[in-house]
Amino acid sequence: MALTIGIDSGSTTTKGILLEGDSIVRRFLCQTSFRPADSIIEAWETLRAGVAGKPFLTLTGYGRQLVDFADKQVTEISCHGLGARLLRSDTRTVIDIGGQDSKVIALDESGNLADFLMNDKCAAGTGRFLDVISRTLGTQVEQLDIITDGVEPHPLTSMCTVFAESEVISLRSAGIAPEAILAGVINAMARRSAHFVARLSTQGPLLFTGGVSHCASFRRMLAGHLNSEVFTHDDAQYAGALGAALIGQRQGKRS
Structure with a gap:
């Protein structure tokens, strides 16, 4: 071969x-x-x-x-x-979240492309957004799972990168724990991604790919918003x- x-x-x-x-x-x-x-x-x-x-x-x-x-x-x-x-091999839906875009891909039973949606116009919901917010709170994306484990997410009202960064700074100044803010950011991103998936007539199983798929907290929250299992791979x-x-x-x- x-x-x-x-x-x-x-x-x-x-x-x-x-x-x-x-x-x-x-x-x-x-x-x-x-x-x-x-x-x-x-x-x-x-x-x-x-x-x-x-x-x-x-x-x-x-x-x-x-x-x-x-x-x-x-x-x-x-x-x-x-x-x-x-x-x-049984994947029917792919959600890929990379540094600056996200996409949902629907596959037929044979694995051929059936439909897709792509968002490359807005940074919200991407790895870059997660990186910006993490750095604003003095941490790194690689540490998110440890920091947010078992933490109740604090609600976030804005998903625009510029406004969200300002909101995060305001929440921190108000005494909200950075762990709760980070959990809230991940939860808001996962909810947005679930809505993105729902825009396609997709079937499971769903495989989560891209750099953000390494974040177990994101995957867990995404599964919760989709009310279905989300798979990934090393x-x-x-x-x-x-x-x-x-x-x-x-x-x-x-x-």
């Missing part, structure tokens, strides 16, 4: 997968640099190191058109659906890159 590489050039992180059959041989993850093409090149060189020949390279994500050495460029919607199905952040590598496999078979 030929080796293929998929690279997902995201606004916040660049992800890459070296794939052989259904098996992940190598992973790559870094913060997307000031020049996203540099991160793509770093991913490509790292993933192909020591590999005989030139693996088929498929690019997806915001920066997919920034380099000229890819064999194929594909929109992230197709890639995320394919990658999600490889991570969990490689959920790589779903786009994984799908891109799978598309490369299919292209190679056709060739």
Whole structure:
């Protein structure tokens, strides 16, 4: 089975997968640099190191058109659906929350794209929003699960990034515990995401992908608002890159 590489050039992180059959041989993850093409090149060189020949390279994500050495460029919607199905074969709905956008993808019984919605116009409900609020309260996204474990969420009235940041500062000045504010922010984001999912005629099981899927508190609150189970995977952040590598496999078979 030929080796293929998929690279997902995201606004916040660049992800890459070296794939052989259904098996992940190598992973790559870094913060997307000031020049996203540099991160793509770093991913490509790292993933192909020591590999005989030139693996088929498929690019997806915001920066997919920034380099000229890819064999194929594909929109992230197709890639995320394919990658999600490889991570969990019975997936029918995908919600992906990345650094600067969120998307819901509906798949048919065969795993083909049936419908989707994408929000890339508003930062609210994205990883960037969560990062901004966390830094405002003096913490990091990676610490949210520990900080908010068992904490009652404090209501948040605004989901606009600018106004929410001001509201968080006001709540802190009023003596509201930062743990309760953070739990409230996560809960408000999860509720917004649940409404986003509800706009599509989706069926379960639902797989949660993207960087925010690592936040167990978010996943738990999202499941509560959806009143259904929300699954994820250790490689959920790589779903786009994984799908891109799978598309490369299919292209190679056709060739």
